[in-house]
Amino acid sequence: MQDTLTVILAGGRGSRLEPLTRDRAKPAVPFGGLYRIIDFALSNCLNSGMKRMLVLTQYKAQSLDRHLDVAWRNYFCRELNEFIDVVPPQQRIADNWYQGTADAVYQNIYAIERERPEHVVILAGDHIYKMNYKAMVEYHRQQDADITVGALRATVDEAREFGVMQIDESQQIIGFQEKPANPQPLPDDPNVCLASMGIYVFKARYLFEQLCRDATNEESRHDFGANIIPTAIGTHRVFAFPFKDENRDATGDIKREAYWRDVGTLDAYFEANMDLIHVDPQLNLYDQAWPIRGFQPNVPPPKFVFGSNNTESEGGEPQRRGEALDSIVCQGAICSGGSVRRSIIGPEVRINSFATVEDSILFEGVDVGRHAKIRRAIIDKGVCIPAGMQIGYDSEQDRQRGFTISPGGVVVIARGERVDTDPVGSF
Template sequence: MSSTKNVLAIVMAGGEGSRLHPLTAERCKPAVPFNGKHRIVDFVLSNLVNSEIYSIYLLVQYKSQSLIEHIRQSWTMTRFIPQHFVTVVPPQMRNGPEWFQGTADSVYQNIHLIESFRPDIVAVFGADHIYRMDVRQMIDFHVKNDAHVSVATIPVKLAECNQFGIVETDDNHRITDFVEKPQTTQPMPGSSTHALASMGNYLFNADVLLDALRQAHETGHSDFGKHILPAMLRSHRLMAYDFDTNTIPGTEPYEEHGYWRDVGTIDSYYNAHFDTLGATPRFRMTNRHWPIYASPDQAESAQIENGVIHRSVVGSGSIVDGASLDHAMLRRSVVVERDARLEHCIVMERSRIGRGAQVRRAIIDQDNDIPAHERIGFNLEEDRKRFHVTESGIVVVPRQFFKPQSLQAPTASIGLARPSLPQPSDASGMKVAA
């Protein structure tokens, strides 16, 4: 990245995430937990910080308290280094009594932050994807091509195009068309099955962004993909950055090159978890050259006694006593009692799986006390009467559906105490693979 460029990052983290309901019933989409110790927002923030971009505003709106607390506990940068900050910005209503009306409007309502910072380039990124990215390489592309705007792009299947902004380019990567979530589209050159999609990550020259935001506000336009980018095609130089060219140090040969997942649905969120498991995962969570940062670990170590464990993650403070885990992901302070069986499951904080319970292809949200011998995921018609079940058969048990009855120790032969109430931070997890 050119040392002469002053970069400000604005992360749009106000999304409701309605397709992730009920996981977003009490939290916004970027605050939804991921893997053993992270939240979805940690990926974009880690990418920015690893790219030496330390000036970050995080725009929040929908059910943001858990996200605000997470940022306060996990992303406080030193106040002794100038322009090193991750600052949460709720709607200020400086321009009238309205919430953010769209992605561009969320930035426009905070235009004073850009004016005050006076950057050369503004990185406007989303907060709801799982990936690693060296943003410096995109900035170098932006500067080299004398772009006014650069859009990070990735091929997606034609059947999925109605979920993305679709980009067409010339032979020099200049964007010639941009259509937000079209019902039908033509495949990209060289492919009969894929089209080129926006990843929702943009670089703007600061003066170009400020002018575009003011003009959009005057015309009542509020969204980057729907309004601003298509309107700029004739008057500005918009370039498509090929995410496939981005390289990350420490990536193993077995990992999927250019791994990027939009986890906006229960199915995609669920499947992305299991991309991280095993000895040769598609996406390795641990990379000392490009870490995905999480909350400091203040919980005790996990405790495991007997049982059978295969390709699973056991979070700090968790207890597994004589249970069977197969492709299970336990976050912090989870108890799995004797003879319980978990298959392809995600279990969130402070939940207990009772003795002899059987759960498969399910997401158990936090603070659930699954009764002994309960069966979840074996009869989807019965499960639909109580829980949310996706078309593919993934069962989601909402937070506190099975309300904890007590904080007594599980009836286990090793006499382990129930984990203590949570510390303020997420905890590290240990991976166990056969």
């Protein structure tokens, strides 16, 4: 794979994930307790033998830059021409910020050309899945394709948010529509479409030509799905590569149902995290054949303190019991007499005595006070929940406190937000 360069688009603002993206880019949002969203694309690259990467950043990239530095630098050796380079907007070609996915790559065309690749893989850094990109690059070579597009099956309703393609019997793409109002289904299934994953393999020289051509088109949106791919169909060799999931079950067999998630909304993000706590989750983080890597903080193991065989004390008050059931609990977390159910507890979280946390996601350093009750909530890094407070039980009260509530009813508390026991204006 030394003739292949990977470009990861990681500058997305992720406005639908606010307030989680208030201080960080979407690819830097924590996921699964210990990871960031971008760790999945990066782990796929590493597991695929692809060690020449440019990460294009833009929106509030400091958190992402720091994560890549502490979690990923040690996997690459510059002397062996291995690297993961963060490339911020430099405005070398234009005075504007990135206008679209194609423009982001075009504005960094010199950095790409400098590596002299034969093929360029372009990835989005904000999806959750496992995939062997090497197999896609090999397929691209076998077909002598100018462009190869990663493809997955999606329902007609889902396909309205993606690029939708039509293929012939050889998997050559003969039609492509970006986010169509009425997606064209597959000939053999009226309920399913073939959707673009936003993963592309280009012949490098062809990519450079198309980017330069598109840059001069004032009517273009400068987007791969909206402009580059559709204009290539019919005149060049454009093929679809079917998504092949690398998720395995406990026996090592590939799971029957493919797993790919766009966690672009608060509810989609919440549900994808909750998937992980099932007994046999679709996304297997414990599969050592295709490991997902991330930053491993140098903190002690999780700890559970205060326990009793009795549920009540002599006075009738409930006993303290530090416990977590059907949950993921990260390093440094302490359940100090508090109870956790069906939740994801990040590093160095503390659940104090008699507190309960259910169906929730707590980011690093959250402190839950005594007797507090939390249900169906996402609480960002370092937030302190006062003793006795209830979150997720009264939506009107949560709104009065200034918390974000998703369409699905998930309460979200932003990083650095002051949490008061009583709503503003109450006495």
